[in-house]
Amino acid sequence: MMTLTINKKKVRAKKGETVLEVAQREGIYVPKLCYLKGVTPYGGCRLCLVKVKGWEKPVTSCTLLVEDGMVVETETPLLKRLRRFSLQLILSEHPHACLVCEKRIECADYQECIQKTAITSGCKFCARNGNCELQELIDYLKIEEIPFSFKYRNMEIEKCDPFFERDYNLCILCGRCIRACQEIREAGTLDFHHRGPETMVGTAYGLPHLESGCQFCGACVDVCPTGALRERYSKWEGVPEKSVQSTCLLCNIGCSIDLKINDKKLINTTPTHEQICVRGRFGIAPLVYHPKRITQPLLKKGDRLVQVEWKEALAYVAETLKAYTGKTGILFTPQMPVKAIDSIYALARHLKSTIAAPLALDAVVRPFDVKKFERGSVILIVNTDMVSDFAPVLLHARKHSKMQHRIIVIDAVKSRVAEMADLWLQPRPGKESDLVRTLFAGGRIGKSVGVSQEDYTSCRDAVKEGPVYLLFNADNMKGMKLPKRVSVLPLASSINTLKILEMGTDDSAERVLKDKSVDCLYTIGVAPRLDRKYKRLIVQDSFPPSFDFDLFLPAASFVEIDGTVVNINGKIKRLHKATEPLGNSRPDLWIIKEIGKALNCDLTKRTIRRKRRGKKSQLRKITVTKKYPLYLIVRKNSFVYRGHMLSALMKGFERLRYDNRIWINSATARKLKIADGADVRVIGQAIDLTLPARITDHVPPDSALIYAHPSLAISGDQSVRIECIKS
Amino acid sequence: MSKIEKILKDHHYKRSRIIQILQHVQAEYKYLPKDILESVSQKLKMPLSTIYSIATFYAAFSLTPRGKHLCTVCMGTACHVRGAPDVLARIEEKLGVETGGTTDDKQFTLETVNCLGACALAPIVVIDGTYHGQTTVNKVGGLLDKYHEKKGT
Structure with missing residues (x-):
């Protein structure tokens, strides 16, 4: 511990802290622009200058380490003059027309109509007006004029990428986005390039972010002090009035997010204290206000769908469910509060219906805290692209290089996590489970697996003892036996997975869909492919399904409800209501309770949990034949909201992920004469699909990859043939 | 062994020697070809943006082919x-x-x-x-x- 004096106040500090950090902790305001908590100080903006007694010249406090007995002044006339000078220099390259305009006060009334101009020449034309760190500093330093000539860089606004756009004419080169990208996210998409007056922030070769390995996590947008980086969706939504902490339901990690509200409308979502991914950052608000969202109950009358009141809709449900008691099948999404799931089970019991949540999880699960990996452990990632899909978990694993975690990837497909891993074993498709089994059981590895003996041995030595965390894709790990020290989690599953497993019901949607006795199907946030006709179809969702239905009950989204969910760690996370449900939509729990009331069924009674002791299914062996010469790798898609692929709902996700296409190896595609983007027909023993192709080298030769989705009715790898469709 | 493998091996695959590596690449190819920088980036596990940043900072490096x-x-x-x-x-x-x-x-x-x-x-x-x-x-x-x-x- 050390003692130093800041502005005549004695304060204590730890070795290694900077003067700026100590001053901030003590509530002493020091202006700053390039400082960002948790990353290497840069000392570029020169606004945090302080005077140290005995030192001739002022120094930047963000780079100044504390020393015992230091006497620091943060407010002297000289410092003020220097800060003003620095900020004026910064502003000489930042559009500041409004700042020096004599009409700026009256102008405030008209800003709405002049905002959306092509070029941002001043604050009133900027999306960040009123929420800008430069404006705050201008007020603080009382700058009213810029004595230097203004230089507009005249660079084209980069609008080519989804989710956010970049106007580097507004950039002040504080380098926060770069350090957030490199140090916090370890993505390294951004850096300074060129030198001197030409210095600018950007990607390598100025490529679009989509081609530069950007994860679109939005960390850069969140730290930008100006309007240079701005989110597309909420650009003109103004400054948020309030923020509500809630949980993201778009994958099973359940990250805490802040819901930003303005004028009773959700404008965007930002991370609370930890990093989040593209789903939580850019996916939620557009989902809630999606033009395809249905917010009125719809009832089929004759051939037409008619908007009805809730009373009529609920009466119809009650009547139908009563009539089809014992003949009803219920499919529900785990992406809703725990209480709603409990009520659905109770309702199903009352109706004697078959029920399932489409988890299709048939493997051993030994939960662990994905935020705390034990020191020196091995993180074994099987068939999951952690970088694209679960970057926040990967960041936890990599946060402390001292912890000496080893990251080993087993994947037939070249994923981004494979590229960065300490070791990447690339077995032939379908041989992953053989490899993992041999790894823990011991013995030599067969040639058919396609992994070199050398790589296999070094991997086996790494997992020989000590804690191992296995993060896997459940589809490839059926019936696997693993030693006790291996903690196992399927990352590519839904939130509340542990809850559903605890309920112990059969989780195969197929069972409900293939049940011949089911005449009435009630789907809650699930949009499966239907192969047969039902007498009654009731849909409770936010978006319309691909099939015809008799009744649509509009469900509220997860930002419009209160409740709790269980995340992958088994932790209970809270949902807080941020806005009223849109239109006439209602929370799932409310709808189910109302149905319960109409049926005179007590939904509060907890269902008896029964552990199902079914036969453990074994992994099917896939053999390619002459008729079906290609190995089709089927991966779980973790970019799904209530049975709808995010790519199908939002174009940005489609451009980022191409998960609605079939990925074909480039050599194979050449052989079959398939062009990128062309529609192809995929024919297997049980499937016949038509989808666009994506030609890539990430998939091994003679194979293709597809993201599983309920509407495709495809699960598990299979052998197929691909035919080019000629138009 | 490819030219680039040899250059990287001479520098023990050290990220801290990126400038010397780039100098060697430039001596070999007369400029810094994009595909070579991409493979340097992959092999050193160093972001391409950082390499591009260095390559554009120093006037001695050229990203376009130079004459004889x-x-x-x-x-x-x-x-x-x-x-x-x-x-x-x-x-x-x-x-x-x-x-x-x-x-x-x-x-x-x-x-x-x-x-x-x-x-x-x-x-x-x-x-x-x-x-x-x-x-x-x-x-x-x-x-x-x-x-x-x-x-x-």
């Missing part, structure tokens, strides 16, 4: 007062390229430098590392021809 001969004209203060702009203009005219450009036959790349520190020899033209001091507008033609001749032999 590199002709550098000093534009420092001493060279400037002793007629460097005229010398440069003459070279530009003779080669038919602007500063920073490469001739169509890929023989010459013309660049300028701000000071070489050899002001006594002003104005200086450096071709392929050889210093030609006290150049004049009249001397330029013969000087460049010498290098053209070398190509013939």
